[in-house]
Every structure is written in C-alpha cells, then in structure tokens.
Amino acid sequence: MAKTLPIRFxxxxxxxxEEAAALAGYKHLSTYVRDRALATDKSAGRQTDLDNWADQQRIISLLESLDREQGTNRTILAIAVYLLRQNSTQGKLNELRTELSAVGSNEEALAALLPELAKDIERLSGED
Incomplete structure (x- = not known):
C-alpha cells in the first residue's frame, strides 16, 4: 500500500x-517530485534538462516567428486602413472589402491592396 510523505515547500x-513538472510533461506535481526523488541515474536528469532546453528553444523560435508574422499582419492592416480612408467612396470601399475578404495570405492581401508594389516586391525578391 502506498504511503504519503509530507513535504513542505x-x-x-x-x-x-510546478514549472519544472509542466516542462517535463507531468500532469501531477506529486508524480514529478516522486520520480525526481527516486531517479538514480544522474545522466537521465541531465538528458531531461537538455530535452527541456531544446523544447524551450523550439518554443522561443516559434514565438519569434509568430511575432514577426503578427508584425507583418499589422502592417498589412495599416495599409488597408489607409487605403480605405483614401478611397472613401462607398463603391471603392465595398470593392476593397470584397477583395480583402477573399485573401488567404499576406502576399495576397498586399497584391489586392497595392498590386504594383506587390509585383515590384516579387520581382526584386526573385520569386516567380
């Protein structure tokens, strides 16, 4: 029968x-503490730490990528707002809204908003 051992932190x-347990993928803190307390192989602990570090680096990279993508999205939205204000006739606004509602990527949005600029960017970047 399992016995409990009171420990105070x-x-x-x-x-x-709690942070270490979450990083190691544990759902229960007590299981993590038990496993760490009974671990006899010190290299396994270092490997877990290395795995955690690698996971953290991957997550940081993904977050940086998301941050860059959000910056691009904010820029595209700023261009859209500016153009909407410039083309203030209702017909132009509706046409631009229709074009933007069908886009699936930043490149498509830029092409819908500023087709000449999008062509220049594509030509200068060497993409076909």
Missing part, C-alpha cells in the same frame, strides 16, 4: 517545481 519552491 515555500511558495517560490512550489512555483519552481
């Missing part, structure tokens, strides 16, 4: 343990 220690 302060708030900072508990937070560090």
């Amino acid at each position: 302060n708030d900072e220690q508990t937070a560090r343990l």
Whole structure:
C-alpha cells in the first residue's frame, strides 16, 4: 500500500517545481517530485534538462516567428486602413472589402491592396 510523505515547500519552491513538472510533461506535481526523488541515474536528469532546453528553444523560435508574422499582419492592416480612408467612396470601399475578404495570405492581401508594389516586391525578391 502506498504511503504519503509530507513535504513542505515555500511558495517560490512550489512555483519552481510546478514549472519544472509542466516542462517535463507531468500532469501531477506529486508524480514529478516522486520520480525526481527516486531517479538514480544522474545522466537521465541531465538528458531531461537538455530535452527541456531544446523544447524551450523550439518554443522561443516559434514565438519569434509568430511575432514577426503578427508584425507583418499589422502592417498589412495599416495599409488597408489607409487605403480605405483614401478611397472613401462607398463603391471603392465595398470593392476593397470584397477583395480583402477573399485573401488567404499576406502576399495576397498586399497584391489586392497595392498590386504594383506587390509585383515590384516579387520581382526584386526573385520569386516567380
């Protein structure tokens, strides 16, 4: 039969343990603490730390990529707002809204908003 062992941690220690357990993929803190306490192979702990570090680096890279993509999206939206204000006739607004509602990527949005600029960018980047 399993026995419990009362262990006390302060708030900072508990937070560090919870973070480590989450990074290691544990759903229950007690399971993580038990496994870490009973781990006899120190290299396995280092491998877990290395795996965690690699996962963190991958996540950081993905977050940076998302941040860049959001910056691009904000720029495209700013262009759209500017053009909507420039072409203030209702017919032009409706036409631009229709074009933008059908786009699936930033490149398509830019091509719909500023076709000449999109062609120049494509030509200068060497893409076909």
